Amino acid sequence: MNKWITFWSILFKDMRTYYLKPPNISWGLLFPLVWIAMFFVRSGLGLESLSTLLPGLVALSILFGTTSVLSVTVTFEKKGRSFERLLLAPISLEVLMLAKTAGAILFGVVNAFVPLLLGAFLTDLSDVNWAVLTPAVILIAISSTFLGLFIAVSVKEVFEAQTFSNFFRFPMIFLCGLFFPIEKLPVFLRPLSYVLPLTYGTDILHGAIRGAATIPYGLSLAALAAFCAALFAASLRNIQRKWIE
Amino acid sequence: MGFENKKIDVSGLAKSFGDVTAVESVTFDVREGELFGFLGPNGAGKTTTINMLTGLARPDAGTIHIAGIDCSRNPKAAQHLMGVVPDESNLYPELTGYENLCFCGALYGMRQRKRKERAHELLESFGLSQAADRKFGGYSKGMKRKLTIAAGIIHRPPILFLDEPTTGIDVASARQIRQMIAGLNTAGTTILLTTHYIEEAERLCGRIAFIVEGRIVRTDSVADLMGETQGRHVVEFGVSSSAESLCDVIREAFPALECVTVTSTVLRVESHEPVRIGPLVRLMEDHGEEVSEARKIRPSLEDVFVHVTGIEARLMKQEREKTGKGGGA
Secondary structure, X not given: OOHHHHHHXXXXXXXXXXXXXHHHHHHHHHHHHHHHHXXXXXXXXOHHHHHHXXXXXXXXXXXXXXXXXXXXXXXXXXXXXXXXXXXXXXXXXXXXXXXXXXXXXXXXXXXXXXXXXXXXXXXXXXOOOHHHHHHXXXXXXXXXXXXXXXXXXXXXXXXXXXXXXXXXXXXXXXXXXXXXXXXXXXXXXXXXXXXXXXXXXXXXXXXXXXXXXXXXXXHHHHHHHHHHHHHHHHHHHHHHHHHOO | OXXXXXXXXXXXXXXXXXXXXXXXXXXXXXXXXXXXXXXXXXXXXXXXXXXXXXXXXOOOEEEEEEOOEEOOOOOOOOHXXXXXXXXXXXXXXXXXXXXXXXXXXXXXXXXXXXXXXXXXXXXXXXXXXXXXXXXXXXXXXXXXXXXXXXXXXXXXXXXXEEEOOOOOOOHHHHHHHHHHHHHHHHOOOEEEEEEOOHHHHHHHOOEEEEEXXXXXXXEEEHHHHHHOOOOOEEEEEEEOOXXXXXXXXXXXXXXXXXXXXXXXXXXXXXXXXXXXXXXXXXXXXXXXXXXXXXXXXXXXXXXHHHHHHOOOHHHHHHHHHHOOOOOOO
């Protein structure tokens, strides 16, 4: 049996029915844009400071784009029992869940490049290290998507998925060094920052866009990859334990 | 290994959810080309058993072989041979009927041209061609059920699991679906059908397992089960009230007769000898009852089911109707 036919069909169906729907696009993109605009106005800085805000805009676009859609759609399909159709497909759970998350990963990557594209018109991005930024964006998208998957398989109701997503997302925004450097956080909060995947993603983005990384790129990329593997493994374990009772 | 001719071979299957035992020591087999029925009331363990066989639930104990493949440890191993029609229509509401079928074909690795051809063929044979481009969410219950069955057989599986296929739909659609099931079986598909409609099981199945409270209490061919009703004579009486107390009176006056209450106003008298209606009606009228109806009943599988399980068959129907899933047979 050609498992790639199954893989592409799941990916294509999800892209069509979920990710390319206007409400999802607006939620994934508008929310971070508004968020950044708020900081922009509050700080009173000019356009020359855009590069300092761009890493945050990219990271938030990915985080909100991936987690909000994936966690809700998987919970929705589980609740409506259409997810059972996927579980009955003769492909491994790993391939199935990769297919199910691939749409969100692509969505996250596309979301990341929208603020960069906008930024290119407003500020000089010639110093951006694309060779570092591109893998970072992909790994942030994968880790955020797998966080969304982890959330989806931990809850039963759609509204729980939303609430649980915010439980992770909002503390992460403040603790990962997006808007406040980690060194400025209270000492007791700093260790928490280093157990968040977005901390490493943000650090790479700060480095790639304005040369201000505090952690070596290799270490950050490895940490992100480790978070991806751990979140995917934990999600699969939860599916086996909770959904295939 | 002894799996020749057995498409499904289950032994000692058990499953509990917390303190609740859903299935206990379930053992049965389904032979190639057979239409095997799983008959029992709600909560008897039918769906849990199907879920374990198809890989949607993990058994606590027991072995499962599908087409000779050991699925006890690797439930995915035989999924390519199975078609599954769940007890609720669970296709994608935002996709059209045609898109749903094509997507389900793709889940089984069918190439685009083949799945498109097969989708058209199924829509045609299930009488859904006119609704092919309508979203599944807008289908009627009967149409949803038919499309769900079509989705279950899109990849031409040699083994088909049908969980309550006619529950909750109108009589005409249920009849049509039963004809489709019989047609699939005639074409060689091995089918495991769960139902709480005794008439449906009697009409469609070659062999039947009665399942009650997670245990199989009897497995036999319909012919053998029906053989038990040979020589039985059954008469049902409609009375104005207190059928239970009348039964006591009948048992006392006619010890050779068996009397059971069907409802509070219907009682059933059974015997190996022909039942004489006149003396019974007089006896009941002497006790102040007005007998509104007396009719001879052709002994059916329902009688065997009631005798074997001790469950009143009509209670099964009422129970289902109470949960808003009436219809079917």
